Amino acid sequence: MTFDAPGALLWLALVPVVLLLHMLRARREVRTVPSTLLWERAARDLSSRIPVRRLERSLLLLLQLLAISAVALALARPHVSLPAAAGGSIAIVVDTTASMRATDVAPSRLDQAKREALTLLEGLGRGRPVALISSGARPVVVVDLTADHGAVAAAIGRLRPQDSWGEIDAGVTLALALRHSGRPPAVHVFGDAPPTSPAAVWHSIGRGGENAAVSSVQQRRDARGGTRLLARLEAFGASPQQRVAVVSVNGAEVERRGVELIPGTSSVIVSALGDASGIATVSLEPGDLLASDDLAVAAVGRAGFPRVLVVGGPNAVLDAALGAVPTGGVSRADEPRPQEWSGFDLVVLDRAPLAELPPGAYLIMGSVPANFPLRVRGIAREQEFRTSSATHPVTRLVDLRGVRVAEALDLEVRGGQVLGEAAVPLLWAYEGRGTRAVLLPFGLAQSDLALHPAFPILIANSMEWLAGGLRVSPGGSVVTLAGGLREASLKRPDGAVVAVAARAGLFELPDLDRVGVYVLTTPRWQRAWVVSAVDSRESSLAVRPPHARAEEGGPRRRAPLPISPWLLLAGAAIVCGEWWMWARTVPVAPVAPPRRRGSAIGGGR
Amino acid sequence: MERVSPPTLLLEPEFLARLERLALLSRRLYRSGTRGDRRSTTLGRGVEFADYRSYQAGDDFRYIDWNIASRLDRLFVKLFSEEEDVTVHLLVDVSSSMSFGEPSKLWYAVRTAAALGFIGLAGLDRVGAVAFSDRPVRTLSPRRGRASAFALFDFLAGLTPQGQSDLASTLAGYAARTRRRGVLVVISDLMFPGGVEPGLRAARYHRFEPVLLHLLTEEELEPRLAGDLRLVDSESGRAVDVTGDAAASTAYARARDAYLSDLERLCLRSEVEYIRVATSVPIDDLILRHMRAVGLVA
Numbered sequence: 001m002t003f004d005a006p007g008a009l010l011w012l013a014l015v016p017v018v019l020l021l022h023m024l025r026a027r028r029e030v031r032t033v034p035s036t037l038l039w040e041r042a043a044r045d046l047s048s049r050i051p052v053r054r055l056e057r058s059l060l061l062l063l064q065l066l067a068i069s070a071v072a073l074a075l076a077r078p079h080v081s082l083p084a085a086a087g088g089s090i091a092i093v094v095d096t097t098a099s100m101r102a103t104d105v106a107p108s109r110l111d112q113a114k115r116e117a118l119t120l121l122e123g124l125g126r127g128r129p130v131a132l133i134s135s136g137a138r139p140v141v142v143v144d145l146t147a148d149h150g151a152v153a154a155a156i157g158r159l160r161p162q163d164s165w166g167e168i169d170a171g172v173t174l175a176l177a178l179r180h181s182g183r184p185p186a187v188h189v190f191g192d193a194p195p196t197s198p199a200a201v202w203h204s205i206g207r208g209g210e211n212a213a214v215s216s217v218q219q220r221r222d223a224r225g226g227t228r229l230l231a232r233l234e235a236f237g238a239s240p241q242q243r244v245a246v247v248s249v250n251g252a253e254v255e256r257r258g259v260e261l262i263p264g265t266s267s268v269i270v271s272a273l274g275d276a277s278g279i280a281t282v283s284l285e286p287g288d289l290l291a292s293d294d295l296a297v298a299a300v301g302r303a304g305f306p307r308v309l310v311v312g313g314p315n316a317v318l319d320a321a322l323g324a325v326p327t328g329g330v331s332r333a334d335e336p337r338p339q340e341w342s343g344f345d346l347v348v349l350d351r352a353p354l355a356e357l358p359p360g361a362y363l364i365m366g367s368v369p370a371n372f373p374l375r376v377r378g379i380a381r382e383q384e385f386r387t388s389s390a391t392h393p394v395t396r397l398v399d400l401r402g403v404r405v406a407e408a409l410d411l412e413v414r415g416g417q418v419l420g421e422a423a424v425p426l427l428w429a430y431e432g433r434g435t436r437a438v439l440l441p442f443g444l445a446q447s448d449l450a451l452h453p454a455f456p457i458l459i460a461n462s463m464e465w466l467a468g469g470l471r472v473s474p475g476g477s478v479v480t481l482a483g484g485l486r487e488a489s490l491k492r493p494d495g496a497v498v499a500v501a502a503r504a505g506l507f508e509l510p511d512l513d514r515v516g517v518y519v520l521t522t523p524r525w526q527r528a529w530v531v532s533a534v535d536s537r538e539s540s541l542a543v544r545p546p547h548a549r550a551e552e553g554g555p556r557r558r559a560p561l562p563i564s565p566w567l568l569l570a571g572a573a574i575v576c577g578e579w580w581m582w583a584r585t586v587p588v589a590p591v592a593p594p595r596r597r598g599s600a601i602g603g604g605r
Numbered sequence: 606m607e608r609v610s611p612p613t614l615l616l617e618p619e620f621l622a623r624l625e626r627l628a629l630l631s632r633r634l635y636r637s638g639t640r641g642d643r644r645s646t647t648l649g650r651g652v653e654f655a656d657y658r659s660y661q662a663g664d665d666f667r668y669i670d671w672n673i674a675s676r677l678d679r680l681f682v683k684l685f686s687e688e689e690d691v692t693v694h695l696l697v698d699v700s701s702s703m704s705f706g707e708p709s710k711l712w713y714a715v716r717t718a719a720a721l722g723f724i725g726l727a728g729l730d731r732v733g734a735v736a737f738s739d740r741p742v743r744t745l746s747p748r749r750g751r752a753s754a755f756a757l758f759d760f761l762a763g764l765t766p767q768g769q770s771d772l773a774s775t776l777a778g779y780a781a782r783t784r785r786r787g788v789l790v791v792i793s794d795l796m797f798p799g800g801v802e803p804g805l806r807a808a809r810y811h812r813f814e815p816v817l818l819h820l821l822t823e824e825e826l827e828p829r830l831a832g833d834l835r836l837v838d839s840e841s842g843r844a845v846d847v848t849g850d851a852a853a854s855t856a857y858a859r860a861r862d863a864y865l866s867d868l869e870r871l872c873l874r875s876e877v878e879y880i881r882v883a884t885s886v887p888i889d890d891l892i893l894r895h896m897r898a899v900g901l902v903a
Contacts, residue, residue: 028835028846034702034710034825035796036838039845041860042853600865601882601895 008075063578070571074564089129091175095191096136097166098538102290104209113190113205135171137164137475162513164475165535168193172200194546210237213293213539219300227273231282235261236540244285247271250278277301296533306467312350317450321459343525359434361466366443373415380410380424388420393465398454409441434479438462478509491519615719627902628728656684692787693725695734700770701839706822713884714792715761722757737775738768769840776804780811789813819881
């Protein structure tokens with residue numbers, strides 16, 4: 001028997017406490033009797049006067065101790081491993097994260113996992129329910145519990161790896177949530193990451209090996225307005241590795257550089273790209289056991305910055321601020337027509353009358369969309385910023401104190417985050433439901449904000465934060481406006497093109513699970529999202545030992561049986577029984593009747 | 606303190622009618638100044654012939670048996686047993702401990718005393734009563750005649766529980782002050798820390814015939830206690846800590862049996878009539894059945 005929370009066994013310390021309390025004399029009930037003459041004589045034989053009493057056989061005490069022990073053991077979450085019941089259901093969890101692409105076992109870890117899963121499947125009795133779960137960035141039930149083993153085998157064959165990072169425990173949790181006849185299935189995990197849950201049997205995949213990775217790549221502007229590409233390289237393994245880093249833009253090699261990568265440290269290479277614009281890649285040569293993390297992608301130049309649409313009247317101050325930050329181009333529109341915003345990454349709404357805004361990135365000034373978690377209570381006048389957030393990316397290095405606002409919308413905030421405020425909120429940010437927004441409840445003309453040094457920093461920060469949604473982490477999802485269109489095509493990094501249908505006016509793209517550029521093409525516009533690099537947590541190919549409480553699979557296939565519910569049930573039953581006995585008040589052993597003599601009348605039996 | 610008497614009569618008329626046919630029995634006969642229904646050891650003017658003796662100077666001529674004189678030519682006087690009364694002293698314990706029980710021990714004692722007193726008065730005995738705790742609290746001087754029953758009942762009905770009890774000093778004082786010897790009926794729960802022996806010894810010394818009527822409630826005989834208790838003495842206020850468990854029950858039974866055995870042995874040794882009665886026994890059963898059985902009434 002093992003315990004998930006052995007610390008809870010400390011509650012067993014209550015057992016001696018209860019014993020001590022039982023030995024200590026309770027406060028006595030005072031009862032007046034005709035005479036204590038006989039009791040005084042009887043007390044000479046008793047230990048009643050001792051402040052502690054010796055422990056006697058007491059059913060109530062025994063029940064108390066049993067109840068405490070049962071609850072303490074239950075809190076420790078014990079379980080025993082029993083041979084998996086022949087008739088029980090099975091959940092097969094296959095790790096499909098980036099590391100499963102590694103080729104330390106032929107042909108790859110994922111293929112090895114598939115083989116072992118199929119072997120397990122073949123060994124199961126006919127009719128035994130089996131489920132298949134793919135545990136990638138998000139766990140997905142590929143096949144729910146079914147007795148159709150053929151369907152499960154086919155689904156196993158169709159599993160493909162992602163470039164994403166994921167928690168294998170999420171897959172185990174999802175598997176345990178499945179039910180067959182009210183009972184969870186026995187969970188078998190096939191992957192290179194050990195599950196922490198003792199409820200899962202882990203079939204370890206992989207032998208380990210050396211690996212190097214491009215863990216991130218970003219562009220920066222240099223002092224002359226040119227573009228610099230920064231790439232971070234890391235080595236995983238035991239010994240230094242000699243590699244060649246190749247930098248390309250739009251497929252043309254720009255730079256080739258030899259690097260020595262020391263395990264445990266990271267190296268950064270910087271490439272000057274000038275005014276180049278497009279898709280830059282950084283790759284490592286020669287290839288290693290995990291090819292997918294040898295490549296990182298970034299949009300550089302204008303292509304790497306958001307295309308901005310400003311909706312509203314002329315505003316020289318805003319124009320100047322937008323001109324000072326890198327963008328992929330700034331367009332203007334007088335009226336807000338959301339159906340025309342599909343080709344833009346970011347929309348600036350300058351005192352534009354608004355109804356509801358579709359998902360997207362917005363910088364809003366002087367107005368409030370109807371579908372935001374805000375309500376306008378009225379107009380607040382003569383406000384002055386008193387505080388601003390020191391932690392949010394939008395207000396980083398921004399000191400808004402002293403900024404005066406002549407007239408602002410008085411907001412009642414029901415969500416999002418207030419980043420700056422006076423008596424009323426004056427700067428608000430929101431992220432959710434496919435939308436990122438920064439909102440100033442006043443126009444620039446109604447404030448001296450533009451005269452403060454904080455203004456251009458605030459605009460730059462806002463643009464960077466709002467445009468951050470363009471960079472998608474592996475396995476992330478994207479929702480974008482359909483702009484009145486019904487269908488679009490998505491080109492994946494591997495060149496495959498999939499059709500995407502609009503639903504409720506939105507294109508919901510399938511998970512972007514490969515490193516590279518995803519391009520959504522419609523008859524009227526084209527947008528791209530970049531999945532930059534594999535998460536470095538997936539790059540280590542070292543073989544990891546199972547967690548202490550988890551069990552590694554193999555010939556012993558055992559199913560964990562939690563005991564906690566039974567212990568809790570027993571504890572509750574004991575408490576109820578003790579309460580019942582207490583309520584009945586255990587009667588004292590009766591005093592034997594006196595001996596009858598000739599002169600004794602009554603009072604005896 | 607409340608009077609003991611409940612709104613009903615002390616004794617029911619039917620019960621009184623049955624008591625009239627009873628008489629108190631005494632193992633000894635006492636000299637009294639008044640002729641009664643009880644045969645005295647004194648030979649004198651009674652109606653029941655007892656013996657002859659030779660005439661002596663000064664004898665009443667009326668008691669000379671002339672038939673004997675004519676036949677034997679000698680003078681003999683007839684001796685008759687003189688019938689005398691006996692004094693019954695009813696000592697009722699009215700200490701605080703007597704207020705316990707259902708019915709209370711004092712109520713039971715009062716009714717018992719009333720019944721015994723009525724029997725005595727109906728038999729032309731003298732009956733007196735004393736209510737005592739650690740000393741005589743109230744006293745009804747001995748009196749004769751059926752009419753005195755009302756005074757006795759009034760006296761008994763007015764008793765209230767009070768104070769601590771001390772039989773030894775009460776009995777010693779009472780026996781020393783009282784000239785009329787007789788039956789001394791002590792009705793009490795006998796819960797005296799000082800014991801009863803000194804008092805009984807004093808009564809015997811003064812030639813009283815003590816009868817101990819020991820009243821106990823069922824709760825005192827077989828207490829049923831549970832849990833941790835502090836028992837407080839109703840008279841002395843002394844406290845005893847007791848845990849109501851099997852051990853306590855056993856110890857109490859042992860102490861009770863030892864106490865009762867000592868009492869019985871003492872009474873046997875001192876020639877004192879001892880009757881222990883539980884207050885659950887009906888009064889009429891006690892008087893008409895049990896006291897007859899032990900020979901206290903007939």
